[in-house]
Amino acid sequence: MWAISGLWRWRRNPLRRATDLAEAWVALGTLLLIAVAAPVVGSLVGTGAQNALQRSVQAQQQSRHAVTATVLHKLDDARPEPDPESGTGDSPRSRVLAEWTAPDGARQHGPVMADLISPRRGDHFSLWTDAHGRVVARPLDSATAATHAVLAGLGAALLTAGLVEAGRRMVVWRMVRRRYARWDQAWDRAGPDWGKAGTGS
Known part of the structure; x- marks a missing residue:
């Protein structure tokens, strides 16, 4: 610092100026x-x-709420991709069509990301939903x-x-x-007589 x-x-120091002390x-x-x-x-x-x-x-x-979802089938255009929530990329996820039961008892289904490498029909995985079964992100710990x-x-x-x-x-x-400005003013005052014989006498 x-x-x-x-x-x-x-x-x-005999050469110490007031501005040095101020600094x-x-x-x-x-x-x-x-x-x-x-x-x-x-x-x-x-x-x-x-x-x-x-x-x-x-x-x-x-x-x-954490609910258990069941894979209906893997979506054709899906490729395994890293889990963005893990931060390491070690836990691949696949896009699947799944069904699950919401905390309020309603049956839900739709495309979701499953933490399965090779999902097959009937596989189970965990899913986070709100009270009505809509998919949400994992809660902050x-x-x-x-x-x-x-x-x-x-x-x-x-x-x-x-x-x-x-x-x-x-x-x-x-x-x-400010110090440089004062020096410039002092040089301006001394400048016209600088180097002339008899200056200061």
């Missing part, structure tokens, strides 16, 4: 803000995300929700640290610009 490099300007104070303020604000923001965002995601987990687990919340908190903390560091760089950039 570049904020740490600004602290060296506190060392005793050191800016660097210290940046470090303190990053040390305090980033963890606080990350914790707040992570906690908020955890609460929201766990409520979503409970709602999904109450509204989604608590562990996955907690992982997402932790990642959200870490992301917020890193973003906060980055914004604070960007603010420090902007302040230092403006200080350097």
Whole structure:
């Protein structure tokens, strides 16, 4: 982190300028803000995300039901494809025409994805549906929700640290610009007499 490099300007040095000391104070303020604000923001965002995601987990687990479906036949144009929910691609799925009984007792049928490599008529597989038997995605589990919340908190903390560091760089950039402007003014004043004999006498 570049904020740490600004602290060296506190060392005793006869050539140290007031702006060097100001940059050191800016660097210290940046470090303190990053040390305090980033963890606080990350914790707040992570906690908020955890609460929201766990409520979503409970709602999904109450509204989604695992039912057993029966393969009627494999669809002709279907090729096995990776399961997008597994994330690894190790669990191929096939598109089949299946039937199942909804939690409310209604009989349903239609094309669905089955976690079967070579589905045959009469094969059984699990399917997630809502209360009326409509196919839905697998409900979010608590562990996955907690992982997402932790990642959200870490992301917020890193973003906060980055914004604070960007603010420090902007302040230092403006200080350097003002310093260069003062140097240019000093050179302009000294320029007409520079190198002439008797200058300053």
